[in-house]
Amino acid sequence: MSFAFEPLALPEVILVKPRIFPDDRGFFLETHKESEFRPAGITGPFVQDNHSRSTRGVLRGLHYQLPPRAQGKLVGVVTGAIWDVAVDLRRGSPTFGRWVGAELTEENGHRLWVPPGFGHGFVTLSAVADVYYKCTDEYAPDLEKGVRWDDPDLAVAWPLTDVQVSARDEALPMLAGAEFFD
DSSP: OEEEEEEEESSTTEEEEEEEEETEEEOOOOSSOOOHHHGTTTTOOOOEEEEEEEETTTEEEEEEEOTSSOEEEEEEEESSSSEEEEEEEESSSTTTTTTEEEEEETTTTTEEETTTTTTEEEEEEEEEEHHHHHHHOOOOOEEEEOTTTTTTOOOOOOOSSSEEOHHHTOOOGGGGSOBBBO
């Protein structure tokens, strides 16, 4: 088995821990293996890959897309470290409005599965972080939505307080005024 799959406090959100094979030349690890991911509840197909670079304190999110183009995201770090967050935004869910977070680093190789129906965001912990994620649907700007990263109703415990947020993310609505998944 190349991966360990750890459901978090919101069990649909899964921390993926790859088996890393280090040696004096560096390391090797598998980043995706359909035969192991599908039984663990991480389903594609993945149709779009994204890559972003951020400096320390940059906070991106909390973003999501509404149906019929809702995206699942498999998030990982190539360089650096982030604290990654998933928020349940499914209105009828018993965990609606709850969040989980995990540290993803180039050293631990962990990835976070953020299923459709969840908002996603992260803050950069290292000097620079290259973040990549595989998406289950293509970007649809007309269906892209978000919730404020600092909404007191969500009370996400971000590990950094001095953060840099885009003007667009700063203008996102609070949870009470956002559009959700039914």
